[in-house]
Amino acid sequence: MIQVAVLGYGTVGSGVVEVIETNKSAINKRAGAELHIKYILDLRDFPGDPYEDKVVHDFDIILNDPEVSVICETMGGIHPAYDFSKKALLAGKSVCTSNKELVASHGPELIQTARENHCNYLFEASVGGGIPIIRPLNYSLTAEKIDSITGILNGTTNYILTKMDKEGAGFEEVLREAQEKGYAERNPEADVEGYDACRKIAILSSLMCGKNVKYEEIYTEGITKITAADFKYAKQMNKSIKLLAMSRDTDRGFFAMVAPFMISREHPLYSVNGVFNAVYVHGNMLGDSMYYGRGAGKLPTASAVVSDVVDCARHLGKTVMCFWENEDVQVKGIEEDNGKFFVRVKADRREQAMAAFGSLAEINVGIAEEFAFMTQVITEKEFNAKIDEIGGCINRIRILSA
């Protein structure tokens, strides 16, 4: 019998309880032992809930119970999640988390603490919801040198951009609708500004490098400036616009970025629509592979947390492999990165733009006041200098190379 405590009885926490209950026999078989929810930590009481007698308000009850061997941290946020996780690991209790903020900010430290205390700090649910991606990176792609990861890692923004694409609607309008449907938070900043995707690509990038990629060093741009007109141009170019989180280990150094990108219809990420997420991985032997599924939601995310619990149950007293050392990766400044850009300038800047960018491809969707074009490959620094030179642009969107 494996005694489990759940921290936070919100969406994901209650999902964990539901998954363990619903798939009991399959899960216990795979865990090699019966999983039993002993405690649920929450500030609130849940009168009438079938698990109301498991609810406690004091973390120390869990910490001091030697029977509890696995803790699911589904609270989110840094405090008190960090304190609880750290104390649990120091007491030799494994922690399985869906908390991307905490993993992105304290991952290597907590992994190290787990290792020193012969337990595990696992975080499959922190990226891509229910999509198995952490374990494939750690356990499956072990013969690869992974050189790039490109992900659609935020369901809210992907839902918004998909709607804008299919319906020709504007950002504000679609955001409002997403909020009404519960697909976007009332305060949508973490999603629409790309902060959520930034935490997630920091985690994946760290696993790719085996060292720490600090999320603060990843250039992050949201989707709030994307308009219906941008999608008109995209369609004309047989492309769509997606918020991509990417990192690349190149001869010129390590680059990472979160930003909206124009992406071609032929790219497998093009078809990742609505609340779905996907992670596109390039390895030096395997080439391209992709992992696709529901990036959020109660049961998918909880399923990933429970898969970590199963892993813990099968490795009691043993730390499973995870290479994420507490040594920082040198992330290159974005100004040295390069690529092609889609650009819209006022119509009267046409001559200047043509002079500044030399070789460019015009795109026309019949908006008379504008001149729109695609650049050649150029560094971010050069690009910005040229845009300054011609007195600014209406909008510019990076283009994903095929």
Place this chain on the structure above:
Amino acid sequence: MIQVAVLGYGTVGSGVVEVIETNKSAINKRAGAELHIKYILDLRDFPGDPYEDKVVHDFDIILNDPEVSVICETMGGIHPAYDFSKKALLAGKSVCTSNKELVASHGPELIQTARENHCNYLFEASVGGGIPIIRPLNYSLTAEKIDSITGILNGTTNYILTKMDKEGAGFEEVLREAQEKGYAERNPEADVEGYDACRKIAILSSLMCGKNVKYEEIYTEGITKITAADFKYAKQMNKSIKLLAMSRDTDRGFFAMVAPFMISREHPLYSVNGVFNAVYVHGNMLGDSMYYGRGAGKLPTASAVVSDVVDCARHLGKTVMCFWENEDVQVKGIEEDNGKFFVRVKADRREQAMAAFGSLAEINVGIAEEFAFMTQVITEKEFNAKIDEIGGCINRIRILSA
């Protein structure tokens, strides 16, 4: 130091040696020990090859060397691969294989032998080439009850069908071209008749059930009857035609099948083109997820074999989890399966077809001699009876439900 032997120095075997050499430092770090190729078994000699001094012709040299702990079986075929694998496992040496025929026919027995001898029989490379799919099923989706798997599992047929779709070409013509380019064998039967995909879905289905799905019991239909005209109709319906290998665990029993299917543009498998493979998995908590990548080829397949070697190295003396009991799953006869069909009949059968099928949707691409339509959901048995009733059809293709 982990001493490794490779059985068969063909495409995949030489790839294994290349992967271990190229990614040496990353692989050894993950394996927790240095991997060293000690022997290569082949009937041939390889004068001038950097590994020529490792080549042996007698399997007993490997079997009797107590230093060898992991064997990569990349020979293919049942004999002598079965004998060699069985003897190795009985001697406590782990076996990592890319041999789908052997896994599909003797999987549970060899897994059981490995368990009894505290070693491992691993087969990540046997399905989907380099796509991590066996390990995600065994290690990641552990909180799920998986209820269906739908895969594009054969690169040759997917290449042929993609070409026919994009270029409007006929089957024979594209097959010839694929043979010239080395994408299809000179004897293409195993691919184009669906036998290869059948072995692979048998393996995935067995892992889904935890019991043995016999490949002989899976209804298998190839792509040789698909014509350019079928693709014309598909296009008209915003669909493509793919060879799908699928299994479904339903209230009515367990169904499995390999056959060409019409598939909608909205389905994630629609965009899986050329030599790429993908496995689409539905779990009761997670919903849909998909695993995509190169389904064949020297280095991708070898990368999967080496990931198994790494797993063995990390679990010396211990058997990793794999539920595939030697108890047969009752596979339902195809006549009880149901779905929609696309059907082409001679134009003079129009009235009869309309009478027999009642509600149907006509599809017209301007072929005057034909009447083409889509049925409602119907069992295979009823469908065949109705087709007999109207005196046969020109062709019929199943339609994947959304």
